[in-house]
Amino acid sequence: MQEDRVERDFSARSEEEQQAFLQETWCDHCQEANLGMKNPQEYLYKGIVFIEGECNRCANVVLTELTDDDF
Helix, strand or coil: CHHHEEEECHHHCCHHHHHHHHHCCEECCCCEECCCEEEEEEEEECCEEEEEEEECCCCCEEEEEECHHHC
């Protein structure tokens, strides 16, 4: 998957938008919503924008897929 990823600049988003994406998360490991994420990386993969980071509670990977509703 790494070779098909196109890195994007998460920090280019407005502060309000960044905070929303960092807080409104789902952690598959914790099975809980809105624990937040740290170390976000934004990228485009096969036409879909993702924000990937680490869960604030357990540090496992948290992945958010952005839909047209998010823009």
